Amino acid sequence: MPAESVIPGLPCRNLDDILPFYTALGFDVTYHQQRPNPYAAVRRDGIELHFFAVPEFDPAESMGTVIVLVPDTGALHAAFAAGLRAAFWKVPISGIPRMTRPRRMQGTRGGFMVVDPGGNWLRISRQRTGSDDDLDGGPQDRPAPSEGRIAQVVAAAARQADSHGDEAAGIRMLETGLARHADSPPAQRLPALVYLAELRQRIGDHAAAAALLAEINALELSATDREALATDLAAAAELAAAPGS
Numbered sequence: 001m002p003a004e005s006v007i008p009g010l011p012c013r014n015l016d017d018i019l020p021f022y023t024a025l026g027f028d029v030t031y032h033q034q035r036p037n038p039y040a041a042v043r044r045d046g047i048e049l050h051f052f053a054v055p056e057f058d059p060a061e062s063m064g065t066v067i068v069l070v071p072d073t074g075a076l077h078a079a080f081a082a083g084l085r086a087a088f089w090k091v092p093i094s095g096i097p098r099m100t101r102p103r104r105m106q107g108t109r110g111g112f113m114v115v116d117p118g119g120n121w122l123r124i125s126r127q128r129t130g131s132d133d134d135l136d137g138g139p140q141d142r143p144a145p146s147e148g149r150i151a152q153v154v155a156a157a158a159r160q161a162d163s164h165g166d167e168a169a170g171i172r173m174l175e176t177g178l179a180r181h182a183d184s185p186p187a188q189r190l191p192a193l194v195y196l197a198e199l200r201q202r203i204g205d206h207a208a209a210a211a212l213l214a215e216i217n218a219l220e221l222s223a224t225d226r227e228a229l230a231t232d233l234a235a236a237a238e239l240a241a242a243p244g245s
Helices: 017-026 073-088 150-161 167-180 186-202 206-219 225-229 230-241
Strands: 011-012 028-031 041-046 047-053 065-070 103-105 107-115 119-126
Touching: 011 065, 017 041, 017 047, 047 206, 073 107, 103 150, 103 167, 107 150, 150 167, 150 186, 167 186, 167 206, 186 206, 186 225, 186 230, 206 230, 225 230
Parallel strands: 011 047, 065 119
Antiparallel strands: 028 041, 041 047, 103 107, 107 119
């Protein structure tokens, strides 16, 4: 007997918005009809999603959510990002659609979010492994003491801004944390500054984002620091190159 499977059916306004987006993410369109009812299915490896179109549907009001568990969230994010850049020349970080970056999040396993053109959330999380203490994750999901207290602030802000979609709360937490830990070494401050710049850009505050990117560029970092923070520095460079920055 084959194992049971569950395939979520998600709403959207128009299949012509949804399908190019998922094709860019590396999904294959396995079914597509316009009549009598607009309906489509996409699949990428073990991820299968179905969509039905409702012309009067408002993506901003969508509550569609799918939890996707993968072995390596960073690898999947890199593949998604490459596909989005190839198709649309950029990775959208604000509005609908958008995609966040992989991060640790306080009280849960790390990962990232994709909000598709229909306003549906794909919550990409790391699969549970034997090293996890419980359903909320393991040591790899919590900042190490060597990263300083500010790393815990970043994880808490990510839970609010990325997972809950409350950018204002994430911004407040990061700004408070950066002020409280103003004496932290530059290497510890940089991830928080990059994330804050991203959130400022996400809400359209490009002037504040530009000021934060300038502060990041002024940080004195050793070669060892730059190597360890290569991902954050690349994210800062991408933010600086984005329109409106």
